[in-house]
Amino acid sequence: MKTSCILPPVVWLPKQLSVSSWAVPGATAAGWSAELHQQILDMQSGQPTMAELTLPSALLHRVDTSRRWEQVLEQTKKSLPELEPLPRGYLYLRRTTASGVLREGLIALLDLEQYSFEPGNTKPVRQPVPLAVQQVIARAKMREESPLEGSPIRLICKYNQEELFSSLRWYSEQAPCLYQGELILSGGHLQAWLVEDSQLEQQITHLFASKDGELVMVPVEGQEALAGAAAHWQCCKEEGADLDSPYRYCLVEVGSAFAPEVVKPMHRLVMGIQGLVLEQQLRTWCREQGIEVHSHPVEQAVPLGLMYASWEKWLYLKDKAGLPGVCLLEAFLADYLALHPMCSRDAVQEKEELEELTQYGHTGVLLTLSGEQLLKGIQAAGVMPAASFAPASIAESRFELECRSLMGLER
Structure with a gap:
């Protein structure tokens, strides 16, 4: 009933x-x-x-x-x-x-x-x-x-x-x-x-x-x-x-x-790693997980924007479960940071603040999130990572x- x-x-x-x-x-x-x-x-x-x-x-x-x-x-x-x-x-x-x-x-x-x-x-x-x-x-x-x-x-x-x-x-x-x-x-x-x-x-x-x-x-x-x-x-x-x-x-x-x-996404600042190195590590991790990585928009792929000083590059990740970008990124960071304890991450709400922080040797990751993606993420993953969206x-x-x-x- x-x-x-x-x-x-x-x-x-x-x-x-x-x-x-x-x-x-x-x-x-x-x-x-x-x-x-x-x-x-x-x-x-x-x-x-x-x-x-x-x-x-x-x-x-x-x-x-x-x-x-x-x-x-x-x-x-x-x-x-x-x-x-x-x-x-x-x-x-x-x-x-x-x-x-x-x-x-x-x-x-x-x-x-x-x-x-x-x-x-x-x-x-x-x-x-x-x-x-x-x-x-x-x-x-x-x-x-x-x-x-x-x-x-x-x-x-x-x-x-x-x-x-x-x-x-x-x-x-x-x-x-x-x-x-x-x-x-x-x-x-x-x-x-x-x-x-x-x-x-x-x-x-x-x-x-x-x-x-x-x-x-x-x-x-x-x-x-x-x-x-x-x-x-x-x-x-x-x-x-x-x-x-x-x-x-x-x-x-x-x-x-x-x-x-x-909803508005919370972005990520990854401290202690350069942008190109983070991109390489992310691509390797995605390949091991069976996640496709594209350099241009693809249907049902989620965008991640990597920022390091004046450098910016967008990647498009597509996994079978259709998870939001923040879920994929946090899964990658959990594995990466466990092997690299000198690195750390933080959540940042505004893009302008993230841009400023990347001038000091850290890498920013721009994320996107809609209400529809939030529902899909919870349906697929059970719960989203902390600080997935901004208050x-x-x-x-x-x-x-x-x-x-x-x-x-x-x-």
Whole structure:
């Protein structure tokens, strides 16, 4: 029997909602700091703000974390009377980022019974890369104590944009807009519609009903928050919680893996080896593994760009499993570095930074990665290497705006 990964949520919002004063970048976005958190609080001072109800990951393991979390809990309880629940239903989001990219999303409840962060699992929703255990434990504890959840979690699914959003686009042209406004910190413009069409709601729910062993979605933002929610739910079950408990579900945003820029690759810096030598070693390793290496683009081959000072060369690797370039490169580096302990590697997000570092006798490797390739890599390898893709920046991250009650009044 097929079971859907998602259900329509009951979303809570402020009675008087201002997007610019309420919404904040996702708690797990790259670039958070105590200074930025205070800056946002100052910017949104005097108005209800999610900044008072969230604790960014960058502030989770500090000497003042307990004090900050107590303040968040206190403010959350004070804010509850200012919030109200919407009718149960999915939310359709349209966000135009500052760079002009249109990002569509679906706010839904994820059934945590359909998710696992264990490597090699066959659940329809799987963790893409290894997790920071300390972050997971902290998020699980916070979920246990808070009466409300926001959501920094964004997942990408196997459906293309037409399959996922065509009916929702049509619906948004007929239905009133729930909210719209400008996001702070160059986050772009955000619009949302509440889906109050029962037939469309059923269509969406059935779309995410999966077969056994089928990969449907992976998280690309808020991974520790999602794993923390799942870990907490496992504890609840062990203590005899009802299977319809609100803790079984988690508020998420779902997008298409085929949308532009849903993930951005992390490149690699290999220290202690020159570019031509690395190329020769890589070619030898690929030959031993039965991986084809081409010097021009070939269908289903993945590109790797080698950089050393002013020298740059692209290779195109094609293996039978169709693994992403980062999987092939990391497999090679694991073997090579084991034999050459004086060499090492690091992950670098920006190409410009990588170019600069290659001026000092190190070799850079440029990688590419799309949402579609990420799904294929997890399906084939079970889990991707650490730092396969870059964490979302403050401006490009999912913004936390919607809330959900964990008090047992509704899922």
